[in-house]
Amino acid sequence: MKKAKLTGRIVTPNNTAYDSARENLNLSIQKYPCIIVFCQNREDVKNALRWAREKQVPFRVRSGRHSYENFSLVNRGLIIDVSEMKGIHYRQDKQTAMIQAGAELGLVYGQLWEDRVTLPAGTVYNVGLSGLALGGGIGMLTRQFGLTCDSLEEVEIVVPSGKCGAKIIYANRVENSELFWACRGGGGGNFGIVTAFTFRVHPIKNVSIFSITWGWDDFKEAYDTWQHWAPFTDKRLTSQIELSAKQKGIITASGQFIGTPKKLVKLIEPLLQTGSPTDRQLERVPFIEAVSFFNSPQGNRPLPFKRSGSFVYKPLPTEAIKTMKHYLEKAPNNNTTIWQQALGGAVDNYEPDETAYYHRHAIIAQEYNTSWDRRDEEQENRCWVKHVRKALSPYTKGDYVNWPDRNIKNWEHAYYGKNYERLREVKTHYDPFNVFCFSQSIRPFKTH
Structure with a gap:
């Protein structure tokens, strides 16, 4: 068999495009590969894997550059990047x-x-x-x-x-x-x-979307209403809630319903009757406009950040809600949030062992997010994520493998369970x- 040769678009440290080619979304973990091969087809991928094995060069695989812990990068090795294969x-x-x-x-x-x-x-x-x-x-x-x-x-x-x-x-x-x-x-x-x-x-054609915002004083009531409602309502409705740092001082629930606004208004009535919403929005739009509505501009932009997550299997008790509020009062900056998405519905149609995704019976996926601008702020932000996750651990289980966290010691069980x-x-x-x-x-x- 002929020796393997790298094919595709190849970038090395000598190229002017190297820094942009090696950069991932999380700027807090910098790595410097020797070669980045942007594969154009499956043969390029096969050649790259053969080359790395023959040369005994460490390598990583990359697609969208969103690996939270930059597992898709490696120092002094090869990056096999498939991002230019978009058919x-x-x-x-x-x-x-x-x-x-x-x-x-x-x-x-x-x-x-x-x-x-x-x-x-x-x-x-x-x-x-x-x-x-x-x-x-x-x-x-x-x-x-x-x-x-x-x-x-x-x-x-x-x-x-x-x-x-x-x-x-x-x-x-x-x-x-x-x-x-x-x-x-x-x-x-x-x-x-x-x-x-x-x-x-x-x-898919048209969908109905909603957004409801409360002030800080409604934190407990708004969250508690949402968590007892969102995973159990009509399965055509998927919603999320973002609990912002006290500096920002808002709680926002939003969601998408495959149905009419008239039906959606009835479904979200528990939220509308909770506290004193400061802003509300409800409209019927083409699905592609809803996609744009939920797109997170911050999620698209490279910056230094730390994130982690966990799953909620039953509604959080008052003590856990107080814990979330406490940590958001002590948040390192106003970019810090606890974000949750309701599960249930079709996710629960499978048993945990039917696919490798284990957390089928969780009712909520929960993510802890923070980012920073200056390097001297990094430690405080990382500690915030570590401590809030630990403080909420008596009420939560595991973590989502797409939100990896190096600080989780028993990651095998956290991501994959049994x-x-x-x-x-x-x-x-x-x-x-x-x-x-x-x-x-x-x-x-x-x-x-």
Whole structure:
């Protein structure tokens, strides 16, 4: 066999484009790879994996650059970047879409909208579909259509072969079915490099959206009403709530309903009757406008940040709400938030072991967010996330693999629960030499 050669668009430290090419969304963790190869097709991906194995060069796989802990970067190694593979092909006869692994959510939503179909996916435009789907995928259609990975029908994936090789295989419910199971919630970069996905798509036209804002004095009442309502209401309605730092002093609940404003008004009545809302919005819009409404400009912009998360399995007691309020009163800056999205609905249609995504019975996904401008503010912000997560841990479980946190010691159980051992079996079968390895990657069993 011929020696492997890197193909695609190659960037090295000598290139003027190097700094922009190596930069990820989280600027607080800087890494300096030797080579970044922007793959143009699946052969480029296969060549890059073979080259890294033959040369014994450390490598990472990257798509949308949103890895919270920058696991998709490595010092003095190779970055296999699929972000320039963006093809999207809709098949009306099968109601499926083949989407290459580099496509970002904004592009996916926009192109599928031309045929009035969509995927249940996230809210930030420049998030890569690949990482989102492999970790699960939550967003404003979750309670109606499930996680992003629940619409997955097949993956095309480059996996290790032999001592130094690489090969392209397909995984679906029939072929390589255990790998397909693992790709629905087992996280990105663990088993191989996905080059394309086939998803089942869903018809969509107009939706109704709402937003309600309260002042700080309504913190407890507004949150408590939302948490007892949002995961249990009509499954066509998915909502989120953002609890801002006291410096900002607002609580905002918003959501999307596949139905009419008249019906939505009745559904959100518990929220409207709570406290003294300072602002409210409700309208019917084309789905693509709702996508724009929920897109987070801050989520699209590179900056230094620290985030973590957990799941809520039953409504939080008064003490937990007081704890959240206390930490937001002590927040390091007004960019600090606790954000939550309601689950339930279609997410709960699966048992925890039916896909690798374990937290099926959680009612809320919860994220702790902060960012900073100056380097001397970093420690305070990181400590805030660490302490709020610990303070709320008696009332929460685990964490979402797409919100990784290096500070979680028992990350295997936090992300994957009882599915971790099965994931290790899949890893052992497809990557016995642990070629795909980073600080929180799934480990194979020892092979002889």
